[in-house]
Amino acid sequence: MDFEQLLVRTAKALNKLGTPYFVTGGYAVSVWGRPRATFDIDVVIQLAHPDIAKLAKELRKIGKDVYADEQMMRSALLLRSEFNVIHPESGIKIDFFISKGDTYAARELARRKVMTIRGVKVYFISAEDLILSKMRWHKLGGGEHHLEDARSVLKRAGDALDMKYIKQQVEAQALTSIWRSAKIEM
Structure with missing residues (x-):
């Protein structure tokens, strides 16, 4: 599985749950700026406690033996930090950053841009x-x-x-x- 396939599967899972998100980091730089090497996919998400189990379940469906730890997700939500999901087959890691809920985060979510990749809507941070x-x-x-x-x-x-x-x-x-x-x- 390549980066794009994993990104699309991740977007499908988030879209299915109606979880507000956007792709940022090196992958977004490759979309809006210069192509550059990146070793992970960075995603900012808006998450609530009741959604954690459903999100973990959907993320585990993106590939065989995908590791998505609910306790790590709860801790990240509590601390407004990050958790990751690892796709062992490809070695690609998806870093999920919990939206800080501040002015910047709210603005970034409101201004995110949608692109269609392989028939799936994927939200990116605006340029x-x-x-x-x-x-x-x-x-x-x-x-x-x-x-x-x-x-x-x-x-x-x-x-x-x-x-x-x-x-x-x-x-x-x-x-x-x-x-x-x-x-x-x-």
Whole structure:
């Protein structure tokens, strides 16, 4: 099973349950920016306690011997952190980040974009919010690759980006110096 097949099966499971989500991270960078190697699929989800058992059950259906630990999911929900699901046959890991429920998360979920892959609706973080997310990660000390990712999305999406929104959010999120360096070095 390849990344795309696993992504589609994961999206089907989340869509079936009506779980709000979006794909982010390296896979989203490959969609909106430059193709780049990634070793996992990052998904932000909005999850409630009553949905955990149903989600674990659906995720186990995405492949043979898929590991989806309900206790890990409960802990992640409680701590607003992450849990992962491993597809042993391919070795691909899906990291599920519990939505923080803050202003950024609500905006990202509201602005997510749907794409159809192999006949299945898959939700992705918007290009604009991916740029902002990558700048926030860089600000937190996440490394230069986050800026490179942001630059690649800026370069590839170009005029299709909502620059007014990005500039408003750059200012609101105190990312001005990072924005300048990202734009200058494009």
